[in-house]
Amino acid sequence: MKKNLHNLAYQLLIAKHLFRWTILAIPVSLITGSLVALFLWLLDRVTVIRWEHEWLLYLLPLAGVLIYFIYKPGGRNAEAGNSLIIDEIHQPGAGVPARMTPLVFITTIITHLFGGSAGREGTAVQMGGSMAGMLGRWFKLDHRDKSVLLQCGVAAGFGAVFGTPVTGALFAIEFVRPGRMQYKALLPCFIASMIADLTCSGLGIRHTLYQISPNLASLSTTGSFHVDQLLILRVIIAGVIFGLVGYLFSSLSHLVKDYSQRLIKPGYLRPFIGGVVIICLCFASGTNDYLGLGVTNPDPGGVSIVSAFREGGADHLSWLWKIIFTSITLGMGFKGGEVTPLFFIGATLGNTIAVITGTPVDLMAGLGFIAVFAAATNTPVACVIMGVELFGGEYVLYYAIVCFTAYYFSGPGGIYTSQKKGVSKMYPR
Structure with missing residues (x-):
């Protein structure tokens, strides 16, 4: 009682x-x-x-x-x-x-x-x-x-x-x-x-819809999940690459910020010079595709997050250009966030990996979308769930594999310098 x-x-x-x-x-x-x-x-x-x-x-x-x-x-x-x-x-x-x-x-x-x-x-x-x-x-x-x-x-x-x-x-x-x-x-x-x-x-806001084909011919079904041993291997390798690219983004962003503050003493000159560099980068890349959010593009042949989910929707170096553009923008004093550019970087890199490995483009773009974000922010669990909320739960096994792998290969830091790491990414000896 x-x-x-x-x-x-x-x-x-x-x-x-x-x-x-x-x-x-x-x-x-x-x-x-x-x-x-x-x-x-x-x-x-x-x-x-x-x-x-x-x-x-x-x-x-x-x-x-x-x-x-x-x-x-x-x-x-x-x-x-x-x-x-x-x-x-x-x-x-x-x-x-x-x-x-x-x-x-x-x-x-x-x-x-x-x-x-x-x-x-x-x-x-x-x-x-x-x-x-x-x-x-x-x-x-x-x-x-x-x-x-x-x-x-x-x-x-x-x-x-x-x-x-x-x-x-x-x-x-x-x-x-x-x-x-x-x-x-x-x-x-x-x-x-x-x-x-x-x-x-x-209040009338509608978010962009992303779609991964629910019936990919190269996959076999076991229970509730699609399982393909060769695809799992490709996803693991892609996860390593996504993790390293997430590390590259966070490292370059911090490097640009640190060096600009050290070398350019007048604070107002840092964003001014940063803006000039962005203009020069547009001429160097030959396109304005890497400006702004990059979710959509008014040019049907341009590169965007949405276009990365289809064949031919990204150039092989689109992900690298976006890293450079965003690192300069945020590192030299402009305001905004890092996550949508990380989506762009991941989706376009996934598109490139899919073309090279023969993996379905929409699936690999979606995996890159969440995995580079997981790597740069050290939030793999949230990113697995993001995959389910944005793309559906059919490929949740691959979301988990790619996000956890990317997280482990993203280095000890991340884009948020104030994060206090709870545990080491490595097992204790």
Whole structure:
């Protein structure tokens, strides 16, 4: 009898905990989902404007100077972006300032309007984190609860910007400490991610649909999964390559940032020079395909994430060009995210690997899409689930193989310098 009463009391305590966090997560989700919807709508508009007025690219150096001076008066710690959020989750201190939202929102739109090669996840995550930080102060939460609410903000931003609510929740708890996920925040993060995604979708935002053929002739079916021993070997080899390329991207991004800060002392000159370099790279590559998000392309023969899922949809070096363009853009002071460029890099590299190995192009592009992201962010579990949410669950076995392999071969670091590694990627001796 006492044991039953104890169990009942425990279940009531759990119910109270979940109810409390649902109440706390709702305002974070609604605000973040609405902001992300506005952000994505504006991002589409400025991208079309840039496509229609290609001369805007030549103003990119001046746009970089403008971004610098927007941040200079009140940016302070807000300029640390995702690293500040990770630090505050680990050890709450001064907090994530609310001003981070308008700063990163405006400057990311400027970056894309004038042709910077950047993504959108960083902006969404920072908006979610800063709104969560603001509400945490309003609600007078203690340090532990502030950490969880910040993770809810990250989940809300990520889930809404990509339309992947389950991935958003897992990403929010995995990217903080890779290798040692803290599940205490899992359900609050899922609630926040789901409500933010519903809010964003309810405001009319539609996400890009990617498709992998469900019936690939080269595969045999065993149970619920497609299994092909030769394809598994190819996927493992591809996973190694995806991991090394993820490492290349994160290393080059940090290298560009470090050397530009060391060699170019006036802060406003760094994005100015970066903008000039991007213009020169467009002439060197002979195309504007590597500017902006790269999800779609107004030129039917151009390279994009969508085109990478079909034969002939990418050049053999498209992935390398995108690494260079994005590393220069973000490393020299422009704003945005790394994840969508990582999708581009992975999908186009997958396209190239598929052509060389004779693997189905759409499958390998999809595997590259999630694996390079997993490698550069150290979030393999979230990326496996992202594959299911974006492409369907039929090939989940291959998603797991490629993401876990890429994660192990991505080196000890990643794009988020404030990540605290939970465990080593190698077994102890």
